[in-house]
Amino acid sequence: MLKNDNFLKACRREPVDCTPVWIMRQAGRYMKEYRDIRKKVDFLTMCKTPDLAAEVTLLPVDILGVDAAILFSDILIPVEAMGIGVRFTEKKGPILSNPVRSEFELNALLTPDSVKSEEMMPFIPQAIRLILQELDGRVPLIGFSGAPFTLATYMIEGETSRNFTWIKRIMYTDAALLHRLLEKITTTVIHYLNMQIKAGVHAVQLFDTWAGWLSPDDYREFALPYVEKVIKGIDKKGCPVILFANGVSGILEQMVDSGADVIGLDWRIDMVDAVRRSGNRVALQGNLDPCVLYGEPSVIRRHAKDIIDKYGKRSGHVFNLGHGILPDIPVEHAKALVDIVHEESSRQS
Numbered sequence: 001m002l003k004n005d006n007f008l009k010a011c012r013r014e015p016v017d018c019t020p021v022w023i024m025r026q027a028g029r030y031m032k033e034y035r036d037i038r039k040k041v042d043f044l045t046m047c048k049t050p051d052l053a054a055e056v057t058l059l060p061v062d063i064l065g066v067d068a069a070i071l072f073s074d075i076l077i078p079v080e081a082m083g084i085g086v087r088f089t090e091k092k093g094p095i096l097s098n099p100v101r102s103e104f105e106l107n108a109l110l111t112p113d114s115v116k117s118e119e120m121m122p123f124i125p126q127a128i129r130l131i132l133q134e135l136d137g138r139v140p141l142i143g144f145s146g147a148p149f150t151l152a153t154y155m156i157e158g159e160t161s162r163n164f165t166w167i168k169r170i171m172y173t174d175a176a177l178l179h180r181l182l183e184k185i186t187t188t189v190i191h192y193l194n195m196q197i198k199a200g201v202h203a204v205q206l207f208d209t210w211a212g213w214l215s216p217d218d219y220r221e222f223a224l225p226y227v228e229k230v231i232k233g234i235d236k237k238g239c240p241v242i243l244f245a246n247g248v249s250g251i252l253e254q255m256v257d258s259g260a261d262v263i264g265l266d267w268r269i270d271m272v273d274a275v276r277r278s279g280n281r282v283a284l285q286g287n288l289d290p291c292v293l294y295g296e297p298s299v300i301r302r303h304a305k306d307i308i309d310k311y312g313k314r315s316g317h318v319f320n321l322g323h324g325i326l327p328d329i330p331v332e333h334a335k336a337l338v339d340i341v342h343e344e345s346s347r348q349s
Ligand code: CP3
Pocket: 023, 024, 025, 026, 027, 028, 029, 038, 043, 070, 071, 072, 073, 074, 075, 076, 088, 092, 093, 094, 144, 160, 207, 209, 324
């Protein structure tokens, strides 16, 4: 039994006493407690050590008072299980060995089924079970995966990209190759999410971070069908599915049609516009510009209240940033945001 299920209620568009809030990348470098652990171990070791992953997952619940925890891990964990070397560097973020740019690399990829997923990534269900124990029903736990298109960008580019020239080159010269890669990723993601749901997560988020860099027509061909396939293919057991993209403005209606229960918005779309365009068919998550958290609490209040007011009295709003929290945000500002969202939304109801 959950003591605070406002997050799940909002995902299902049921009434709540105040708007639930969590923060993408809420367990991260802006927290001293995170940096202290991270001084001793590298990032991937943290992800793969259930005790550490659980400890870090709990930090924002204890320190900020957010309404949901999110499994501490990374979207590139299942990419490694597909047979690609992944390492994280301080300066450039993730670097992947042997990026997929031809039949040769594509054919070498593994698509771990449910048994293999548990064998190759046992630390995922182990961490989930530990977190659930330690949460003891305080708030729900969100599991996640990268969506197929976003995972494909990393697998093809080999690192975080500015212009996505490799994946787009393949898109316009050998679309069939890209589709075959997306199929393999989709199969992997379905088993990966099912493993998390089986271990007990209460909701799942699909991060399609880079899908907003596609034209609406290319989104329809290369991103949406695979997101739909994942959403149809997983054994949800009642878990709401959140679909996030950075740059939703040109693709919002398509995302609403994906079958997701909640659409995660970046900050470049006005909440009034998002509410109107999504036509009460899904819940909405978002969408404060992460940089607002550089401002003083009075500034944070003005901007957060604006979003809450724009969403209005209807149910189905999960407050969040429009992308991950930045590493140099003062932790007191993140804490202020959580309190402000709770205060301003209970004043409204
Ligand atoms: O939200 C959470 O708190 C849960 C944990 C989580 C992380 N990454 C931790 C992380 C989640 C859900 C992710 C998702 C993720 N990872 C995405 C999609 C969301 C997004 O932010 O767009 C992407 C694209 C990645 C890949 C990734 N991981 C990059 C590009 C980087 C480097 C950039 C950076 O912020 O350092 C990471 C590293 C990473 N993932 C860190 C954390 C806490 C920092 C690692 C460190 O301690 O050095």
